[in-house]
Amino acid sequence: MTVDTPGAAAAASPATHAHDNYLTAGRGLLSWLFTLDHKRIGVMYLVGILSSFFLGGVFALLVRTELLTPGPTIMTADTYNKMFTLHGAVMIFLFIIPGIPATLGNFVLPLMLGAKDVALPRLNLASFWLWMIGAVVAVASIIMGAVDTGWTFYTPYSTTTGTAVISMTLGAFILGFSSIFTGLNFIVTVHKLRPEGMTWFKMPLFVWGIYSTAIIQVLATPVLGITLLLLIAERTLGVGIFDPALGGDPVLYQHFFWFYSHPAVYIMILPAMAIMSELMSVFSHKHIFGYRFIAWSSIAIAVLSFLVWGHHMFTSGQSGLANMVFSALTFSVAIPSAVKVFNWLATMYKGSISLDTPMLYALSFLFLFSIGGLTGLFLGALATDIHLHDTYFVVAHFHYVMFGGTVIAFLGGLHYWWPKLFGRMYSERWGRIGALLIFVGFNVTFFTQFVMGSHGMPRRYYNYLEQFKPYHQASTYGSYLLSLGFVVVAGYLLHSLFRGEKAPNNPWGGATLEWETSSPPPSSNFAHEMLAGDPYDIESLRFDPETRGYVRKDPGSVLLTRVGA
């Protein structure tokens, strides 16, 4: 495959062939359900995951509506307990854990590597089917009486309650395997499918982030698997590992559970940070600052995340020594995150900043994740955590990092790669409106929760004392505003699929390889073999007013040129 002239590469890209992309190659439901194309799998995941987010969001709104008044509002206590459990379980197991890796990761990772697919496409499809099956089994629990244990399933309550715990935990177990296989696939892909010239320190930071996430997925999720299996065995057979009445230890369950679930939160945030590195560079039109430090900080977070699970258990009765060790280690994991934030800011310095919608989300991330991360300091310190544990302060903290962090970054990434996925541009004006509504609504919803938490409002409370009413009401009204923001976002994104302007190959000026192919890409991803250069060499691009996109000043520079056959 030779290249004749520098200009031929751009012209030869199949952007103009309307039928020659992955969306249109092969029709019918079965061609999607049995596809091996990572891009189609990514899109199917996107549909599933966004639906799960919607479902989890509905539960959240029901919870918040119940909390409009101090007493019973629209449901009984038992129903309320099921609502918050389902909100947590659906959001965590169906939405946020698969979240960015399964959707954007699946779609973008091979493209960034100039590859034709992930290393193990059939395993990828299996991951998706497992996600679907796990989701069905988990959601079936709703019909079977739902679960009222909280998403943490603490024993002995979870082993003795009459609700559909087995269905939900079995669903989560299956979903865990989906997560493991996705992580496994990404590890092999990053190790084996990098193109010519892409050494480890020439990979895009998005790849570093997804890779670090995959390490956690692979090492931590099996522990969740065995924990859930033990829970199911406890309920069905009475194996007595966690039940004090049978000689077991309920606090052991907490150790098992959090050994996975703490690393799990880094499964949630690392991909978000990975997206941030891309957005910060591209929308500042400037090389990323501190590449190596950002890359290593992802690995550091992955490693350190396994050492801090006990900070969820400071009041559980574990020893003072354990408390001390976990507290000290917890602070260590804050440092790499801070390093990333400073490097992103430095990327903006002397940049040329465009405030397109993806960048608005990136800036929101900086604001919201900073609050989320800093409030983690209060919780890592022993003396303050005793007071704040199991209050709304914790609820606010994790929503700031998971929602204000991960979901916001997910939205940023979705808006960034939307043109690549679907070949369409969305309305920038509505994009800004949506981002603003979400930003304001989010803060109103969750900032109030910090204050009521430090004032002593415990979490998972159906009724509450009168003095907390103003906070709860403000929070609920904020949640309605937040939901409105999402309705707006869903609206214009869906609209863009049918009426959006056709997207150029590279609308934003990114230097990573996915922007070298058409929007949307053909099934085989690239028309030519790609050569990896510096993924942040933004300087090598210039804006082309004709296509309303960016092109390489030297198109041949990214192609693996060959002479002869």
Next chain:
Amino acid sequence: MTALRTVGEMSVLLAQGTDGSFWMPPGVSTVARHVDWLFNFILAISVFFFLLIVVVMTLFVIRYRRRAGAGAEASATHHTGLELTWTIIPVILVAVIFFFGFKGYLDMSTAPANAYEILVDGQKWNWSFTYPNGYVDSNLHVPVDRPVRLVMTSADVIHSLYVPAFRIKQDVVPGRYSKAWFEAMEPGEYELFCAEYCGTSHSGMIATVVVHPPGEFEIWLEKASNFLETMTPVDAGRKLFQVRGCLQCHSVDGTAKVGPTLLGVFGHSQALADGSSVTVDENYVRESILEPMAKVAAGYEPVMPTYQGRLKDAEIMAIIEYLKSLSGNG
């Protein structure tokens, strides 16, 4: 520095308990001052860094906004000195935070030697506090200015005892004892919550901590403990009914709660879950208290805990008399 000045100001206020602030409720225990100080210290650091990040971000957005035709200015893509600076300074800060957090925790988890010991039983969904003389109450009465040590266990699932005003919290676990301690510095009444989700009425599992002024605690305890001698059986039964957790699930005004109402049931027929029926007499009441699973009322869940070993015969008699009074009998 702002932090140190704040510390100076706080220490004036911290001679007694702490006043409430935007963030915290009034703190009346000896540890509250340290907890609040640490909270404010971390808050100061957090606000500083948050403003630093957001202000810099905003300034950059304004200063380096994309202008038509102009790209980014040339600048370094990395700077090791900068990286080290913004790594090392946070490391020092978090080490300081950790140190004060740990130090405060050591105080919070080590009870003084002469602490007054009260046993705590958590169960779904009420608290029982057993005083050294054996008296059991559903609220926590303590003397002011005296360390109090709580020795706690659960009868069923994990609960957590939380008193925001004292800044204390400790999980209450079945099958083992856990401990907490505090010393209250101001008389008054304070809320005690359950802080570990435990089922249907988790949010109803609230008790009151009554801190008695000097000299009054002993008087209260004596009066309360002798209620069987000093009160009529009906009044004693009513008190037991209220403090031993019965009211949590059984109303006396006709409303059905987790358990059936006990208004007007004594002496009448009660339908049972297995289809039969029984007359609510002294025997049935006693059996229901000691073996609640034996004859469950129709339409209700079998969730009542047993009071075997927890109620004396004289107390059961008093409760029976009280229930009779609710039917206009006796």
Next chain:
Amino acid sequence: MTSHSESHHDPHLAHHFESPAQQYQSARLGMWVFLVTEILFFGGLFCAYAVYRANHPEIFIFGHHFLDKGLGAFNTVVLICSSLTIAWAVRAAQLKQIRILKLMISLTLVCAFTFLGVKYVEYSHKWHAGLLWARSYAPQVDHGDGDHGATPESVQMAAPAGGESAAGATAAPAQPAPATAATPDHSNIAPAATGPAGLAVEAAGGGDEVVAEPKNAQTFFSIYFLMTGLHGIHVLGGIGAMFWLLFCARRGDFDTGHFTKVDMVALYWHLVDLIWIYLFLLLYLIH
């Protein structure tokens, strides 16, 4: 740079790989990562074993007497042999010795079934003796007078085990419940045998009975069944994989350069064998 002209016509080479070498290495890395996840999966159970054994060694010393070392050792030898035969199968596939390949896989299957058979014998013995996991633990003790219907109460109970430390220990000395489990929400949890001064429960029974079975002996059997059960499920999985290999071999899938599937199944099988060896050591050979 690799030449693509020959490779791309190789029917075994998936379209997204540059070369058969890349494809093989990807499969191998993938399988190794999978094995790591399996180690972590079992790791949880090994951790539970470690915690309970550290806190209550007497339970393990008591319980392991009920495991037949001879059968355990036999099973260990059987699995080690099966690892040999499956490794031989890989070699046979490499050398395109399809008949030997099929023979070796079949022998491995024989070993696997033998293993499961022995486990069935062990499990059924425990079933009849009532030596099951916690809730179903109802030991039938033969008093020598032909009384086979001994109830749990007739099993000699020890005085409260002295091995419990104070604050924070796993102190949950409930009576082993009979087969009808504790009714929900009815607490039958006794307070810890060791509590703070003034609250400790008096030692039950005065300790004058013969000290035989420690409190919570059922925990050993819970752990035994959980660990060997999970391992057994993995053996079944391996059996399924080997039947699939036989089917592929019949179909003519394997060749000198294309034996990845056999290699991968063999790797998995070796891990299954290795885990069993640890189980044998930790459950059967306790001193």
